[in-house]
Amino acid sequence: MIVRKNHLQRWIPYLFVAPAFLLIMGVVAYPILNVMVRSFHIQEEDRYGLDHYYTLFTSKIALNNLYYTSYIVIITVLLSIVLAYALALYLRFTQSWASRLIGALYLLPRFIPGLVAVNAMITVIRDSGLLNRIALAFGYDIKPGLMFNEKGIILMNLWFNVPFATMLLMAALSNIPQSLIDSARDVGAGRIKLFVHMILPLTLKDVMIAATFIFMSNIGSFTTPYLMDSSSPQMLGISLFTQFSNMNYEYAAALSVLMFFLCSLSAAVYIYTNMRDKQWEK
Numbered sequence: 095m096i097v098r099k100n101h102l103q104r105w106i107p108y109l110f111v112a113p114a115f116l117l118i119m120g121v122v123a124y125p126i127l128n129v130m131v132r133s134f135h136i137q138e139e140d141r142y143g144l145d146h147y148y149t150l151f152t153s154k155i156a157l158n159n160l161y162y163t164s165y166i167v168i169i170t171v172l173l174s175i176v177l178a179y180a181l182a183l184y185l186r187f188t189q190s191w192a193s194r195l196i197g198a199l200y201l202l203p204r205f206i207p208g209l210v211a212v213n214a215m216i217t218v219i220r221d222s223g224l225l226n227r228i229a230l231a232f233g234y235d236i237k238p239g240l241m242f243n244e245k246g247i248i249l250m251n252l253w254f255n256v257p258f259a260t261m262l263l264m265a266a267l268s269n270i271p272q273s274l275i276d277s278a279r280d281v282g283a284g285r286i287k288l289f290v291h292m293i294l295p296l297t298l299k300d301v302m303i304a305a306t307f308i309f310m311s312n313i314g315s316f317t318t319p320y321l322m323d324s325s326s327p328q329m330l331g332i333s334l335f336t337q338f339s340n341m342n343y344e345y346a347a348a349l350s351v352l353m354f355f356l357c358s359l360s361a362a363v364y365i366y367t368n369m370r371d372k373q374w375e376k
Contacts (some may be wrong), residue, residue: 099117123154128352132347133348146348162327166244167312170251171305176306177252178259183293185260186267202259208317215250216241216322242324250318259304264299269291299367306364310357 134142138313147236148342150156196318203211221237229236240246278288316331325330328336330353 102135127345129350129354132344133351135344135347137344146345147258147352149345150348150352156333158327159330159333163313163330166247166251167309168330169244169248170312171196171308173217173248173307174252174255174259175301175305177261178256179301181256181260182263183289185264193313198355200260201257204261211253212250212318212321215246215253219246219249242323244323246322247318247329250322251312251315254318255308261309262304263297266297270296302367303364306360306367311362313356313360314353345371350375 115347131235133146136143136145150160181196181200185193185200193366206214216223219238220226220241221241223238225238274292275288280291283291298364312336314331315329316335319329319332320335323332330349334346334349334353337343337349
């Protein structure tokens with residue numbers, strides 16, 4: 095009797111977890127599996143095969159979209175991390191009215207709706223926008239040339255991602271005890287040596303986490319490229335929308351799987367980074 099009671103008690107935690115597990119399977123796992131299965135379906139011939147994936151990796155248009163998206167996302171990640179790290183270092187180690195003011199305002203872009211921010215940026219950087227009008231007032235006709243190309247998209251991505259990355263890196267830098275930094279300075283460590291041998295190793299995990307989140311948030315971005323980009327080449331999010339609008343559902347499913355796979359690679363880096371906390375600390 096006691097053995098049976100203990101056996102039942104072992105299953106109680108699983109019963110409590112079951113509703114959440116079933117919910118996740120219903121709203122996350124099932125749609126993913128359904129899209130994966132549909133991506134192999136060739137509707138015209140009513141069969142299953144790799145035709146859509148073959149098109150993704152052989153079609154010139156599809157490859158241009160993939161290269162274009164990769165270029166924008168990689169540049170966005172690199173610039174966001176560099177700018178955010180520099181800003182976080184300034185806020186952490188500078189005590190001035192300017193740093194306090196920036197520290198109070200740098201998260202403000204995170205509270206502005208994306209559509210509003212993109213439209214506001216367009217009114218400033220387009221060739222007939224605010225910058226051009228200010229220049230005309232001084233006798234110059236300056237056209238920034240930031241619309242309908244990757245430059246404007248990257249600029250807008252920095253608006254969204256630099257504050258977010260700065261927040262993560264600022265938290266990481268704040269966890270470094272000031273006593274460690276003061277001790278290193280007392281034994282003659284300069285700024286460069288202090289950064290290379292102490293600050294960077296202690297925050298490298300957070301840099302990778304920030305880069306992972308930026309990558310995943312931009313690989314399938316829609317609002318910014320939809321309003322600011324040209325019709326060709328297209329970022330993957332816009333290409334997916336185009337295929338879905340044209341009722342190419344199976345090909346759109348294959349494109350969704352590709353985007354999911356790219357995000358999964360980034361998610362794997364995030365999981366691996368978080369599972370090696372002790373190694374990072376060493």
